Amino acid sequence: MNAGRSASPVVGIVGLHGAYGRWLRRFFEERMGLRVVGHDPAGDDTLPPHELVRRADVLIFSAPIRRTPELIREYVALADGAEDGRLWMDVTSTKHAPVAELLRSRAEVVGLHPMTAPPKTPTLKGRVMAVCPARVEAWREWLDGFLSMTEAECVTVEPSEHDRAMALVQGLVHAAHMAQADVIRDFAPALGGLERLRPLRTVGYELDLTVTERILSGNPAIYEDIQFENPHVLPALDRFAEAIDFLRTRVRQADDDARREMRSRLLDANAAFFGAPALADGSHGFERLGYLLADLESPDYLSVFLPEDHPGSLRALLAVFEHRGINLASIHSSRTPDGELHFRIGLDRAQVRAMPAEEIAALIAAIQAEGIGRVLSGRGLQRT
Numbered sequence: 001m002n003a004g005r006s007a008s009p010v011v012g013i014v015g016l017h018g019a020y021g022r023w024l025r026r027f028f029e030e031r032m033g034l035r036v037v038g039h040d041p042a043g044d045d046t047l048p049p050h051e052l053v054r055r056a057d058v059l060i061f062s063a064p065i066r067r068t069p070e071l072i073r074e075y076v077a078l079a080d081g082a083e084d085g086r087l088w089m090d091v092t093s094t095k096h097a098p099v100a101e102l103l104r105s106r107a108e109v110v111g112l113h114p115m116t117a118p119p120k121t122p123t124l125k126g127r128v129m130a131v132c133p134a135r136v137e138a139w140r141e142w143l144d145g146f147l148s149m150t151e152a153e154c155v156t157v158e159p160s161e162h163d164r165a166m167a168l169v170q171g172l173v174h175a176a177h178m179a180q181a182d183v184i185r186d187f188a189p190a191l192g193g194l195e196r197l198r199p200l201r202t203v204g205y206e207l208d209l210t211v212t213e214r215i216l217s218g219n220p221a222i223y224e225d226i227q228f229e230n231p232h233v234l235p236a237l238d239r240f241a242e243a244i245d246f247l248r249t250r251v252r253q254a255d256d257d258a259r260r261e262m263r264s265r266l267l268d269a270n271a272a273f274f275g276a277p278a279l280a281d282g283s284h285g286f287e288r289l290g291y292l293l294a295d296l297e298s299p300d301y302l303s304v305f306l307p308e309d310h311p312g313s314l315r316a317l318l319a320v321f322e323h324r325g326i327n328l329a330s331i332h333s334s335r336t337p338d339g340e341l342h343f344r345i346g347l348d349r350a351q352v353r354a355m356p357a358e359e360i361a362a363l364i365a366a367i368q369a370e371g372i373g374r375v376l377s378g379r380g381l382q383r384t
């Protein structure tokens, strides 16, 4: 079979019932209209591996990072050449080891790394995906179509270069936040816990805490394997520990020399490395995120889902506020925790406080009654 010419290949997923396996299944079935089969020891509705290898024109490995290289090796042995003409891919967070194993097969090979947890949205729009097209010929056109349908920002990269970059992008970032969590866990209780620290937050603390909480709420196996399975992470950790140690010894030394050395190495030299344009951009970005966090923190808002996704629907929504003489403090397009797109309309606090409950109820009713939108939530405003 020359499956490379098939416009509607059967897609096989190794790890069908995992977080990414489920997301991929939905994507291939619903967005691409393809038949999906798979294997996963966590489910009893899946094909045995030998049957999966026989049926799948496109086979994707979406299994635990630590297990994936040996798993691919098992599948290569199992397929025993039957994979010739097929496309084998993986979505592992490391790329060198899985792609090297995939290349032992006779299949065409593409390594992928969607740089996000499986999103609640049906595509990877707004997210980066690393792509390692290690051996692609007949499947090129299908691959291009698939990648474009993911709507991801695809970045082509060599597997080793990817892993070296991920030691900084993931290994170092995760390590720094896990270590921060460890220190906070030790020191915060004496200060009354996280709840007592929160009112004293800076934008930097809030941003860091958001990253830390995301990591700690994720799949622990992923964060463990990213540290242990990427050989480029350990040198980055050594260097990180050395930088912290440098700072610690200077702070302990506490004289003018120590201050000079700290400033020279950790601030001046690093600022020169990043360069003035990057620092100006980053600093502005920090301020914008600060304003965004402040808007999101404000209790006087309405979140409105606009079912009519067409030009003018936002204007119709805003007209409801305008007709009632209600000032808007902010407006953001955002997503609910379930991933539903909505507009979050921030309102002037003093005006809201002065509004009788009936007026607020009438405002919400007007938005819903005219079929403009569905009010999802509104802290502060929903006193009715």
Ligand SMILES: NC(=O)c1ccc[n+]([C@@H]2O[C@H](COP(=O)([O-])OP(=O)(O)OC[C@H]3O[C@@H](n4cnc5c(N)ncnc54)[C@H](O)[C@@H]3O)[C@@H](O)[C@H]2O)c1
Pocket (backbone or CB within 6 Å): 014, 015, 016, 017, 018, 019, 020, 021, 039, 040, 041, 042, 061, 062, 063, 064, 065, 067, 068, 071, 091, 092, 093, 094, 113, 114, 115, 116, 117, 118, 219, 221, 222
């Ligand atoms: N979750 C993320 O944030 C994320 C982001 C990008 C890439 N990835 C990559 O996606 C892959 C899967 O991650 P996940 O988050 O879905 O993990 P997961 O633990 O939710 O899913 C892994 C699945 O693999 C199954 N599995 C285990 N051994 C298997 C075997 N021998 N054969 C078939 N299936 C087997 C497990 O039962 C499980 O259902 C990983 O390689 C990970 O690096 C994950």
Ligand SMILES: O=C(O)C(=O)C[C@]1(C(=O)O)C=C[C@@H](O)C=C1
Pocket (backbone or CB within 6 Å): 092, 093, 114, 115, 116, 117, 170, 214, 218, 222
């Ligand atoms: O939680 C998210 O959305 C993530 O970005 C998860 C994250 C990460 O934190 O680096 C974790 C593992 C994947 O390889 C990609 C991204």
